[in-house]
Amino acid sequence: MNHCFFDQAVETMNHQDMRELQLRKLKWQVERCYNTVPFYKKKFDEIGLRPEHIQQLEDISRIPFMDKSELRQFYPQGILAVPCEQVRHYHMTSGTTGTPVTVAHSDKDWKRLAELQARQFIMQGLKPGDLLYQGYGYGTWIGGPSADIGAHAAGIRILPVGPGRTNSTVSWLKDFEANGITCTPSFMIYLIETARNLGIDPRSDWSTLRMSNMGGEAWSLGLRDKIESAMPVGFSAHNQYGTTEVGGPIVAASCQASQTEGYAHVWSDAYLVEIVNPESGEALEAGETGELVITTLEREAAPILRFRTRDLTAFKENPFDCSCGRQAHPLIKWFTGRSDDILKIRGTIVAPRRIEDIITRIEGVGDAWLIVLERPEGKMDNLKVQLELLPSVWEDELGRQDRQRVISSKLSDELGLRVDVEICNPNSLPRFERKAARVVDKREA
Amino acid sequence: MNHCFFDQAVETMNHQDMRELQLRKLKWQVERCYNTVPFYKKKFDEIGLRPEHIQQLEDISRIPFMDKSELRQFYPQGILAVPCEQVRHYHMTSGTTGTPVTVAHSDKDWKRLAELQARQFIMQGLKPGDLLYQGYGYGTWIGGPSADIGAHAAGIRILPVGPGRTNSTVSWLKDFEANGITCTPSFMIYLIETARNLGIDPRSDWSTLRMSNMGGEAWSLGLRDKIESAMPVGFSAHNQYGTTEVGGPIVAASCQASQTEGYAHVWSDAYLVEIVNPESGEALEAGETGELVITTLEREAAPILRFRTRDLTAFKENPFDCSCGRQAHPLIKWFTGRSDDILKIRGTIVAPRRIEDIITRIEGVGDAWLIVLERPEGKMDNLKVQLELLPSVWEDELGRQDRQRVISSKLSDELGLRVDVEICNPNSLPRFERKAARVVDKREA
Incomplete structure (x- = not known):
């Protein structure tokens, strides 16, 4: 298997260098959160915590958790650590469970979003010049725009469509000789079924299609196998994970090695993650299923410290051991559900x-x-x-x-x-x- | 009135320098069309025309017209003057009148699209740091993506929504203190009506809103007045024009001076336009209504020579006379209809x-x-x-x-x-x- 990199130095960084990089970024992030966002200052002051108390990565556990309901109070601008004139893009959660959460992106945030998304596409087997069918939604949702700018940064040709137009898509995948597709898993199985109804056999008629990049909802290894068995030989159904609140679908993604086992690499240079017991909040051992907690190490406009995602996962027993070479980016399990919709x-x-x-x-x-x-x-x-x-x-x-x-x-x-x-x-x-x-x-x- | 520029040197270039720039670009474009696109070579050869016959701008009339039906034969890639690996983005016409026309954009084309769109926003009164509500559609349509990348290039904050979500939009315009809005004219009047039904008075509740940038369909000066009278004092309803086939909605746009009279500047550094009699194809005098014909001077991936748009307009009697200072970018009338839907x-x-x-x-x-x-x-x-x-x-x-x-x-x-x-x-x-x-x-x- 040929493992390709978008940013080889960072992707293959050794463990110690990565920890130093993470600590430097964490200190920077905590300090500016404390000094520029009253919400964080108040949370810290309430328990007598000060930025200088964060001296090693493990000290992150001293910082209070935050959750989605706290972010809702920041409508409309969202949590902001820069003057609002420095914002370029706003995106929003869907609002299906309450007031939408707005997330602001600075110019630098947007560029990093593109780079991390590009990294995921290249890792998952797309090459510059390949054609990507883009089926994630546009508008306030971050999924579609992230895929567009990521493909652009990777030198991949992009056919932007968004959800829907299913019948046309069945033809376009064939006519444009698409090499990859981004969409929700639900849309993927709907697309396969629609193709068959239209007399198109995905296995032979979409012969150029090598991979799908799917996110936006949790999905199982069973569904992965079902999709792969319908597609051309060698086709890989890849996972990507992230949430609008922490900057987009660029927290974790499966590589060509971890995909077969149902794991995904978390990008350590951008995110510090913990997996905790949803009840007690205590850190769990590798292999134990719990709630993913995310801290953004880089986000400039809307930094997030210890966000409780409610998404359930587990570190792989040996989280830093992957044959692809991304030794400092820990492996987590594909998501099995949410702590609040069990x-x-x-x-x-x-x-x-x-x-x-x-x-x-x-x-x-x-x-x-x-x-x-x-x-x-x-x-x-x-x-x-x-x-x-x-x-x-x-x-x-x-x-x-x-x-x-x-x-x-x-x-x-x-x-x-x-x-x-x-x-x-x-x-x-x-x-x-x-x-x-x-x-x-x-x-x- | 304060006239702002995004690219002052080009926007205020003198007439003679612009003609020289146009001629240089036209020669470059014609030569590469002839040498890299068999479709153009055949058209030229059939009438014995060779690239070196184009020695002055007026020689453009020797090049055969082309129309949408000819572009349909290039499905799926569209007309291409670069290897397809150099394409970054594909966009498409809606396909409501036949096979959709695909238009490819190179990296350079995409950057220019952003710059020209940014130029239009700044010309129409938006400033860096302003907030733009983006209501043009996404996906295969070029309108939404063009507005997004243009606002980004201009340093404008963008709230990307796309069409629909009308009720939420009524609140968002107020809550986010939007300064500008992009959408079709039809959506704008629907939005105003919806606001009133929800007890929102656009004039007072959207007091930060200074302008709308509207395109995607022809609209009249009467509709402009109707919209402006519903909006806060000083609000300007601006026009922008372009077509997917020639690269997007960045062919022409009204400035703050021409807007009041119902004209728009054509960007001479990117497009060479003619207005011709739809029957005879002969050039018309300033003031005479005819069909707009567009030649792309810059497009790298999908160059277009003498495209018959079917859109009807007229040069202003004095097309290069505008108080805004854009003396080399001729004024054309807001569109009055199409030569084929009269x-x-x-x-x-x-x-x-x-x-x-x-x-x-x-x-x-x-x-x-x-x-x-x-x-x-x-x-x-x-x-x-x-x-x-x-x-x-x-x-x-x-x-x-x-x-x-x-x-x-x-x-x-x-x-x-x-x-x-x-x-x-x-x-x-x-x-x-x-x-x-x-x-x-x-x-x-």
Whole structure:
């Protein structure tokens, strides 16, 4: 495997040099947060913490956590550590869970966003001159713009489309001989299904397509395998991770080695991350699943210290060991869910991604499914999975019933609780062009 | 009036220097078109024309015209004068009238797009540090990306939204204290109407808003006045013009002086334009309305020679005389329509923009209207205008009937043919968030 780099010196920096770089940046960031943002000064003063108390990387644990609800109070400008005239771009969270959080980017922030995104594309196998189909959304969302400027910085040709226009896209991928595609995982499976309906076989008709870069929602290794098996030989479905609040989708990404195992490198030169127990806030050991906490080491306009992402992951047992050579950028697991949308059913904790992971691995299961939680009058909560089967399996009535039993038993076994499975008519379940909303919780109704 | 410049040397260049610059660029462009694009070589060879025959600017008339249908044959890459690996961005026409036309941009093209767009924003009164609400569309359309990179180059803060999200926008303009807005004229009037419905008075609640930069469709001086009268004192509704085929919305734009008279400067250092008789193709005198023909002097990836835009305009009588000091960038009239969507009704030629110009100047007329062409069985074609009245006028039944007669008679007088006017219920006619489609031609049904 050929490991390519966008910024080889930083990507292959040794561990000690990286720690020194991180500490220098952390001190710089903490000091300016304290001196320019009253919100941080107040948080520090309340516990008697001063910037000079941060003398080693481990001292970060003395800084209080912050979360999304605190950022909402900074509407409209967002948290700002520069005069607002120095802002170039504003981006926003979707606002689906409350007031949108605005995040400002300075000229320097924007340039770094481009560089980190470019680094991810090159690491994931795109080359200068390749053509990238861009399917992340534009407007206030950071996903599309980040991909555009990153591809530009990497010397990659970009066909910017955004979500939707699915039928045209099926042709464009073929006609433009696209080499890569960026989009949400939900859109990717919708696109594959649409292609097949239009008589296009992704495996042969999109033969130039070597990779997808997917983010914007958590997705499982099962879904990765499902997508890869539909695509040309050698195609890799890559993950990238980040949040609008900390500057965009450039916190972590899978390389060609870690992708096969379901890990992603965190960019140590830009972000200092911790994985903590969501209840106690204490740091967890490598291998233990907890909440990702992010500190921005570089962000100029909107610096963030110890942001609780609510996203659940774990460091790899040996987080700095990867054959690609990025030895100072720790590996974390692809996200398994969020600490605040974990389902609790009859006392059992279930992550929707875990269910997805199981069903996408079962042969014969189609591309659409829903997780439905019900609370029947006077009975215990019920977990039901609605799904579609591939046409060949669906057409066989006996096979269908058999498949229903197999899936139900597999889910119940793996999750440790009873799961009802309902086989639905072909094309009856919703498809998602943007973020998938696969959990229908009827218990709160 | 304070006239600001982004690139003062080029913007205020004298006439003779500009002609020399144009000739040098034209020769460079023609030679590389001939030598690298077989399409151009064939066109030249067919009439025995060679690059060295272009010795003065006037020789451009020896080059054959080209039109959109010819560009369609270059799908998917578009016309290309560089190896495709040197392309960075692709953009496309909408495809509403046929196969979309792809237009490739090199790194250099993209940088120039940003500079020319920045020049337009600064000329139209925005300053570094100002906040621009960006409402042009993203994705394959060039409008949104061009505004983003132009604002960035000018040091303007950008809130990128794109079309839609109208209700949120009404608040954002106020909360972010926006100084400028980019959008289609149709969206602007929809936005004003939505604001009023939400209890926001644009005049007082958007008091920081000084300008709008509007393009993407032709619009009239009447609509300009209507928008300005709804907005804070001193607000200017500016025009910008360009087409995807020649590189974006950066061919021409109104300055603070020409805006009041309904003219726009063509950027001579980037484009050589002609205005020709749509039938004969012959050059017209200043003041005569004809079709705009554009030659790109700089475009690297997708050079265009003598593109027939179908857009109708006229040079100002004294095209190089403007108090703003941009003496080498000729003034053309705001567009009055297109040579191919002119309506012919009972032998009379009518431009839909002409109708819009008339009705938007009549007191009491609301923000929505439609032009309906009918062909009643066995009768002559009929031109009907459906429109809404302002609530105060609508509520007075007698006034309503009176208004209908006044409008009908004014339209018939000015256009020279009978026009039926139908007063519609408030909020019954369509509003447009993107391009308006105000002509309903039922004759072809």
